[in-house]
Amino acid sequence: MIGITDASLSFGNLRLFARLTLNVASGRTMAILGPNGRGKTTLLRAILGFQKLDRGRRHAPDIVGYVPQHGASQVRLSGLEVVTMGRAARRGLFGQPDGTDADAARAALVQVGACHLADQSYDRMSGGQRQMVLIARALATGSPALVLDEPTSALDLGNQARTLSLIAGLGQARERTILFTTHDPNHALAVADDVALMMPDGEIVQGPVGEMITPDLMSRLYGVPMHWARIAERETRRAMLPAFTGRDVA
Ligand SMILES: Nc1ncnc2c1ncn2[C@@H]1O[C@H](COP(=O)(O)OP(=O)(O)OP(=O)(O)O)[C@@H](O)[C@H]1O
Numbered sequence: 577m578i579g580i581t582d583a584s585l586s587f588g589n590l591r592l593f594a595r596l597t598l599n600v601a602s603g604r605t606m607a608i609l610g611p612n613g614r615g616k617t618t619l620l621r622a623i624l625g626f627q628k629l630d631r632g633r634r635h636a637p638d639i640v641g642y643v644p645q646h647g648a649s650q651v652r653l654s655g656l657e658v659v660t661m662g663r664a665a666r667r668g669l670f671g672q673p674d675g676t677d678a679d680a681a682r683a684a685l686v687q688v689g690a691c692h693l694a695d696q697s698y699d700r701m702s703g704g705q706r707q708m709v710l711i712a713r714a715l716a717t718g719s720p721a722l723v724l725d726e727p728t729s730a731l732d733l734g735n736q737a738r739t740l741s742l743i744a745g746l747g748q749a750r751e752r753t754i755l756f757t758t759h760d761p762n763h764a765l766a767v768a769d770d771v772a773l774m775m776p777d778g779e780i781v782q783g784p785v786g787e788m789i790t791p792d793l794m795s796r797l798y799g800v801p802m803h804w805a806r807i808a809e810r811e812t813r814r815a816m817l818p819a820f821t822g823r824d825v826a
Pocket residue numbers: 587590610611612613614615616617618619
């Protein structure tokens with residue numbers, strides 16, 4: 577399990593959450609959605625223990641695979657070396673990486689489809705390439721828990737689809753507990769079992785994905801009309817879109 581129980585956090589007058597209990601059960605995948613500045617990153621950081629809570633308890637394994645929203649960019653290491661850093665917590669403070677660590681790091685790069693980044697210098701990579709490497713680093717930890725802060729935000733559509741398939745596959749195996757933030761309700765629809773909505777009015781609503789991704793709740797969440805669109809003729813799956821999409825160019 578990963579999450580927080582009966583937790584509160586404010587910065588001065590800005591109340592992010594109060595008496596919040598938000599837990600992801602083992603093997604489940606939860607998405608957190610909310611407008612900019614609502615507190616998604618801070619909530620993840622609190623769960624990871626990087627942000628002190630005003631009250632309440634956090635629950636997380638000792639090692640968590642974490643993909644931050646903005647990783648440091650001035651890192652003069654190769655892609656493979658950055659991914660190998662994901663093994664550091666297993667080695668202890670003075671442990672040196674060995675062959676097993678290098679193998680695990682290479683396997684993680686293969687898993688995210690980023691072998692070609694192994695020898696590239698991290699500080700010369702694009703934002704999306706760095707994001708792929710950081711996802712590989714999180715997988716390389718071997719942790720049963722993954723916390724990903726907007727893991728697809730810098731990725732092109734192909735890499736978004738590949739990353740979502742990867743997360744969906746990990747989720748379906750039920751061996752990892754996954755918590756991620758996203759600005760796209762369709763990404764939650766694609767991979768999450770459960771969803772937490774950090775509403776603009778301060779309320780936090782949680783439930784199964786099918787009950788949370790609705791036009792009504794999404795419109796309230798983002799303050800613009802949202803509606804269902806069919807993905808294609810004869811296709812039962814639907815996409816949740818804001819009203820400005822679908823301009824008629826014919
Ligand atoms: N250490 C801090 N001290 C004071 N305010 C902070 C601190 N950390 C975050 N905040 C504030 O908390 C709010 C939530 O920030 P956070 O980054 O968690 O939002 P977010 O939902 O992840 O936003 P976005 O979708 O834009 O990434 C912001 O107003 C931010 O300025």
